[in-house]
Each structure stands twice: as C-alpha cells, then as structure tokens.
Amino acid sequence: MNPIPNDYAEAALEITEYSHLMWSKGYVEANGGNISLKLSGDMIISTPTMESKGLLRPEDMVISTFKGDKIYGNRFASSEIKTHIAVYRSNPEAKAVIHTHPPYTCSFAFTNSLPFKSMSVEALFWLDKMCIVPFIMPGSVELSLEIEHHCKGNSVILLRNHGLITWGESIKEAWWRTEAMESNCKISHIIKERGDTPVNLSERERLSLENLRNSYFNRP
Numbered sequence: 642m643n644p645i646p647n648d649y650a651e652a653a654l655e656i657t658e659y660s661h662l663m664w665s666k667g668y669v670e671a672n673g674g675n676i677s678l679k680l681s682g683d684m685i686i687s688t689p690t691m692e693s694k695g696l697l698r699p700e701d702m703v704i705s706t707f708k709g710d711k712i713y714g715n716r717f718a719s720s721e722i723k724t725h726i727a728v729y730r731s732n733p734e735a736k737a738v739i740h741t742h743p744p745y746t747c748s749f750a751f752t753n754s755l756p757f758k759s760m761s762v763e764a765l766f767w768l769d770k771m772c773i774v775p776f777i778m779p780g781s782v783e784l785s786l787e788i789e790h791h792c793k794g795n796s797v798i799l800l801r802n803h804g805l806i807t808w809g810e811s812i813k814e815a816w817w818r819t820e821a822m823e824s825n826c827k828i829s830h831i832i833k834e835r836g837d838t839p840v841n842l843s844e845r846e847r848l849s850l851e852n853l854r855n856s857y858f859n860r861p
C-alpha cells in the first residue's frame with residue numbers, strides 16, 4: 642500500500658468529482674477517458690487505469706513524475722498519461738488535462754469532417770485554439786510525440802478515430818472546453834442533419850469577443 646499523502650487530498654477529490662461528471666454526461670464509456678492535474682515539483686495526479694470514471698474514489702488516484710514513474714497511489718496510472726505529460730511539456734501554463742470520448746465530438750473525429758466554428762460566443766471563446774492529430778495508437782510514445790509537437794498553444798485537441806483532449810489553467814477551464822466542444826459538435830450535427838446552414842457571427846462581433854478573450858486569458 643502506498644496511499645496518496647494528505648497534502649494532495651483536495652486535488653484527488655477534485656479529479657474524482659470531474660470524473661463522475663464526465664461519466665454522468667456520457668462523455669466516456671467502459672474504462673475510457675482520463676483526467677490529470679499538475680502538482681508542484683514536476684508531479685501530476687491522475688485517474689487510474691482500467692476503471693469506470695463513474696465509480697472512482699479519491700483514494701484511487703495516482704501521483705507520477707513528469708517521466709511517468711509512479712510515486713504514490715494504490716493503483717496504476719493509465720498508459721495514456723504520456724499524452725497528458727506531452728501537453729504539460731508543450732504548454733507550461735497548463736494545469737489540468739481532460740481526455741474524453743464524447744459521442745458528437747467523436748462523430749466528427751471518426752469521419753473526415755469538422756464542426757461549424759463561428760456560430761456562438763461559447764464556441765469562439767473556448768474552442769478558438771484547436772488542432773487535429775491523426776490516428777496513432779493510444780498510449781504510444783509516437784502519439785505523445787505528435788501531441789507535444791502539435792498542441793503548443795492549442796487547448797482543444799481532436800484525435801482522429803479516438804476522441805478529445807482539452808487543457809486549461811484550471812480543471813474548470815479544461816472541462817468547459819470539453820463541454821463547449823461537445824455542445825458545438827451536437828449543434829453542428831443537428832444543423833447538418835436538417836440540411837441547414839449556420840449563420841456565423843460577424844467580423845465585428847468576433848473582434849470584440851477576441852478582445853474579451855485576450856483580457857480574460859491575459860489576466861494577472
């Protein structure tokens with residue numbers, strides 16, 4: 642037994658709550674999906690491998706080094722933790738990474754299509770920086786290298802034939818990007834299904850939103 646020290650109890654609880662949220666929203670299936678938070682001292686705390694995200698408890702979490710070596714926890718981290726470390730390496734400001742398989746997002750990731758981009762304030766605000774990574778076997782070194790290469794500055798990462806990774810300066814921001822992406826993909830699907838065309842926000846509206854974004858993300 643190698644339990645997580647009490648200093649990290651709050652982080653373990655936070656991950657547990659968001660794990661339950663992502664399961665209850667139907668964004669993960671079986672043992673899919675994972676969440677991590679960056680801790681001080683080049684450590685990360687993450688969900689364990691081979692478990693439903695709907696059943697996790699704080700004591701199931703795992704603390705690893707930035708090299709992926711386990712330090713604390715009674716379980717083992719997912720092999721997909723390598724992709725989280727790649728995100729943190731590329732983006733020093735990232736504090737949380739969330740990986741999910743939301744159905745509407747996957748319906749775009751599993752085809753060669755993309756959702757509409759500029760229909761709503763939420764999409765422009767949270768999904769502005771997106772990149773697309775081709776399919777590479779989950780948990781592989783090749784995938785983490787590809788993510789490290791592509792995701793600098795891109796906080797929404799669409800993984801072809803796999804799912805979604807989002808990151809943020811807090812777990813709340815990472816989660817809001819996941820929710821905003823799934824919602825935008827769902828609305829895009831409905832519009833396409835109806836054979837309709839979206840009305841995009843105007844250039845002026847986009848510019849004023851860009852200013853709002855800049856003041857929010859460049860906050861002290």
Ligand SMILES: [Zn+2]
Pocket residue numbers: 673674721740741742779803804
């Ligand atoms: Zn996955």
